[in-house]
Amino acid sequence: MVSENIEEYLECIWELSQRSTPVKTKEISDKMKVSPASVTEMMQRLAEMGYVQYEKYKGVTLTQSGNEIGTRVKRRHRLMERFLYDIIGLEKKESHEEACRMEHTLSDESERRICQLMNNPKTCPDGDPIPECSHSCTLCVSEPSLPLSEIPKGETGVITHLKCDDTAKMRRIIAMGFVPGRNICVEDRLPMGGPLLLSVQETKIALAREYASMVHVLPSGKCSKAV
Amino acid sequence: MNKPMQVALIGHPNVGKSVVFSKLTGVTAISSNYPGTTVEYLEGKVVHEGQVIEIFDLPGTYGLSGASEDEKVATRLLAEREPDCVVVVADATRLEPSLVLAFQIIELGYRTILLLNQMDVARKRITIDVEQLSGILGIPIIPSVAISGEGLDGLVESISSPPRKPSTFKVRYDSHIEAMLEKLTSELTTYELPHPKRGAILKLLEGNEFFTAKFDDEFRAKAENEMYEFRQEHGEDIEVHMNRDRYGEAGKIISEVVGKIPRQLSRRERISELTLKPWPGIPLMLVVLTGVFICLVFIGSALETFLVAQYAGLTAGFFDSLAHAIGGQLGASIANGLNLTMMSIVAIVIPYILVFYLVLAILEDSGYLPRVVILLDGLMQKLGLSGRSIIPMIVGTGCNVPAILSTRVLGSRRERLILSTIIILAVPCGAQTVVILGTVGAYGGLIYVAAIYAILLALILLSGWFMHHFMRSEPIGLMIEVPELAVPQLDNVLDKTYNRVKDFFVIAFPILLVTSFVLELLMNFGVMNALVEPFSWLTVGLLGLPAITIIALLFGILRKEMSLQLLVVLFGTADLITVMTVDQMFVFALVIATYIPCASAFSVMFKEFGLKDTAKVTVSSIAISFLIGGVANLLLSIV
Numbered sequence: 001m002v003s004e005n006i007e008e009y010l011e012c013i014w015e016l017s018q019r020s021t022p023v024k025t026k027e028i029s030d031k032m033k034v035s036p037a038s039v040t041e042m043m044q045r046l047a048e049m050g051y052v053q054y055e056k057y058k059g060v061t062l063t064q065s066g067n068e069i070g071t072r073v074k075r076r077h078r079l080m081e082r083f084l085y086d087i088i089g090l091e092k093k094e095s096h097e098e099a100c101r102m103e104h105t106l107s108d109e110s111e112r113r114i115c116q117l118m119n120n121p122k123t124c125p126d127g128d129p130i131p132e133c134s135h136s137c138t139l140c141v142s143e144p145s146l147p148l149s150e151i152p153k154g155e156t157g158v159i160t161h162l163k164c165d166d167t168a169k170m171r172r173i174i175a176m177g178f179v180p181g182r183n184i185c186v187e188d189r190l191p192m193g194g195p196l197l198l199s200v201q202e203t204k205i206a207l208a209r210e211y212a213s214m215v216h217v218l219p220s221g222k223c224s225k226a227v
Numbered sequence: 228m229n230k231p232m233q234v235a236l237i238g239h240p241n242v243g244k245s246v247v248f249s250k251l252t253g254v255t256a257i258s259s260n261y262p263g264t265t266v267e268y269l270e271g272k273v274v275h276e277g278q279v280i281e282i283f284d285l286p287g288t289y290g291l292s293g294a295s296e297d298e299k300v301a302t303r304l305l306a307e308r309e310p311d312c313v314v315v316v317a318d319a320t321r322l323e324p325s326l327v328l329a330f331q332i333i334e335l336g337y338r339t340i341l342l343l344n345q346m347d348v349a350r351k352r353i354t355i356d357v358e359q360l361s362g363i364l365g366i367p368i369i370p371s372v373a374i375s376g377e378g379l380d381g382l383v384e385s386i387s388s389p390p391r392k393p394s395t396f397k398v399r400y401d402s403h404i405e406a407m408l409e410k411l412t413s414e415l416t417t418y419e420l421p422h423p424k425r426g427a428i429l430k431l432l433e434g435n436e437f438f439t440a441k442f443d444d445e446f447r448a449k450a451e452n453e454m455y456e457f458r459q460e461h462g463e464d465i466e467v468h469m470n471r472d473r474y475g476e477a478g479k480i481i482s483e484v485v486g487k488i489p490r491q492l493s494r495r496e497r498i499s500e501l502t503l504k505p506w507p508g509i510p511l512m513l514v515v516l517t518g519v520f521i522c523l524v525f526i527g528s529a530l531e532t533f534l535v536a537q538y539a540g541l542t543a544g545f546f547d548s549l550a551h552a553i554g555g556q557l558g559a560s561i562a563n564g565l566n567l568t569m570m571s572i573v574a575i576v577i578p579y580i581l582v583f584y585l586v587l588a589i590l591e592d593s594g595y596l597p598r599v600v601i602l603l604d605g606l607m608q609k610l611g612l613s614g615r616s617i618i619p620m621i622v623g624t625g626c627n628v629p630a631i632l633s634t635r636v637l638g639s640r641r642e643r644l645i646l647s648t649i650i651i652l653a654v655p656c657g658a659q660t661v662v663i664l665g666t667v668g669a670y671g672g673l674i675y676v677a678a679i680y681a682i683l684l685a686l687i688l689l690s691g692w693f694m695h696h697f698m699r700s701e702p703i704g705l706m707i708e709v710p711e712l713a714v715p716q717l718d719n720v721l722d723k724t725y726n727r728v729k730d731f732f733v734i735a736f737p738i739l740l741v742t743s744f745v746l747e748l749l750m751n752f753g754v755m756n757a758l759v760e761p762f763s764w765l766t767v768g769l770l771g772l773p774a775i776t777i778i779a780l781l782f783g784i785l786r787k788e789m790s791l792q793l794l795v796v797l798f799g800t801a802d803l804i805t806v807m808t809v810d811q812m813f814v815f816a817l818v819i820a821t822y823i824p825c826a827s828a829f830s831v832m833f834k835e836f837g838l839k840d841t842a843k844v845t846v847s848s849i850a851i852s853f854l855i856g857g858v859a860n861l862l863l864s865i866v
Contacts, residue, residue: 064483105402106402107401107402107403108401108402109401109403109461109468161463161467162463162467167434167464168294170464170466170467171290171292171293171294171434171466172294172295172706173706174290174292174294174466174467174470175288175289175290175292175294175295175298176289176706176708177289177323177324177327177474179467179470179471179473179474180467180471181471181474181475181478182474182478187503188503188504188505190505190601190602190604190605191505191605192605192606192608192609193605193608193609194601194602194603194604194605194606194608194614195601195604195605195614195704195705197503197601197709201321201323202320202321202322202323203321203323203324203708204503204708204709205706205707205708205709206597206600206601206604206705206706206707206708206709207704207705207706208604208608208704208705208706209704210704211704211706
């Protein structure tokens, strides 16, 4: 688990780096209101942890994992700000402060649901953009999902959830890789009530319709034929 | 001498794990059934610089949640054997699911090595930054092409080299699960498993029975409570979320280390696709299946005739002198019994079973079998059977013994028993085909043969329908991975064939021997002839056959096609039409085609399903065959 302090720093660097990179340590110390010395010390730590690349005198740039955490925290911050401001009706300042605390504790699931609830907002109350969800954002769209068995041939979608009361069957489905968030393409539907021919990433799977009806999918258009 | 190292191979089905295993261990492999299950696993040895490495090949599994019998056995074997090292065999062309499996092995604290198999294909499609992947996972990663042996030396080297420091890689689950893990870990005071607490608790939360049994009731109740709360809160089971996070993590790693090479579909991929489309997949399948059938029936019977002649030539006089040496009726019985047993092996095992297993291994290794199953599943479901049952039925046209063994592809014992019954009753094996062709086929023409096959087909449909409606057997839906087509490897095909023929031998040989002796004793002590009169109500009365045919029917227990040879011997003429009418031959062939499992099939049924069910199937198949024979006789005599 990344500490709150580290998340704060990454969030700050992420925000600064939207303007220019590399980010100067002075900019960070100004924004975070801490001494340049402790920023330097922190940057060395973050570099060791692999979240940033730090070069003395030049500044810091986020690595992929650092960028991911920064984006996530920022997204949650702005999303919560929006939520507190729009739905609960707090003042801007209060919602900002409260969001500052919630950004570290919000679970993926709550984030997703709030996102869904608010119909996938694009900006926070100040007009700053809310970074797009890094996990598949289609989940936030409040369109209804369909059982996989009803997806026509040649169409694709993202698994939203599994609907199954039989634990043994559900485990089998999970074990074959039918897991929320994954993309599925219905390549063919075999005649006489035969199985569906699916491709999940690089894997091809034949799935009986009774199982396919347990996997719920949000359709997202035609399968891409590219390899 | 160092203590032998224990190494486990684990991987999804169709990743080439068995090739890796056989290339590593060569001929030293032995196959065992995990006690109390039909799940098989292989063990073998490799010696590297004086260090003995014992390798065991776990059954192919998609996960480690204990969902299927294979997964249960894999979990248990891993726990019981406490391997020094676990090798996860991955298909490099589709890395994601294998990474998810590797995560779980790492979570359980095993020293893990990831073998990226099928790199030859992968290199044409993607780039994999192996070093970066190894850095992320904190484990050695070895690219390999198992069929050419590439990378396997490196694997052995890596296994026997001193272990690196344990991987610190962790899948980050969503915050609720992480909080739950933290809480449960701190509350877990008495703990004796060799796994890290985090890994074991994850398995507990996933509901893996092996692990749930390892925790005390109090802790289990705590975990169940947490799981219940999770479900209430999220509306989904925790295992769905866990796996979502695992696949999410795997997808993230892949986006970092894997690059795609833009390209066209290869010819192999295009053919693989075509064989799956109803058109031209279904016509092509009919061609392949007909080919298999022709192979089994015609090559089988040609080989049989040839081999039996060779055998008779080679052993001429030997059994006579043996009988003479022992002396008396007993001597004759022993010598003849031995002769019959040997001849059965020459006449059945080699031509039918060997040829069949060869064909089966080729179909399996080429990846074609799953296509047959998929294309026919819709039709088979309509008949109350699952698509998977088509394979045992095709196998059954060769020989019932491997057919019954191959019902193992089906899920439940019940479904297996139902299908085995149908196969024994209604799928004509190679030997039964010989009788059909040699009697009505030779003297009555194609119409009669077609009639027999039509009756058998109706019998299959009827029994499927019957099971479906009266035993409420719901066929299990299909959920199988479709491998790409591949060119079968000769050594792998031969290996499989050898092992299967050997298995058959071990089961069937003793039974054949005993049955042969008993039948010969009965024959030589005149018991057989004494049976002709008492059973004439059956042969003459019910079936309308000459009374003496009871002897041929009895010998049919040993080998179906022997009943034809015996007819010739009993009547003293090879021209059967002079002693039996075509109608009589029709009834005779029909009875032979449906009746009692032969001794070998009986023994394999006994091994797979126990005496009680085998006896039931035997009795009912006898009853049904005489019933059908009786009805046929009645109808023919009216006409």
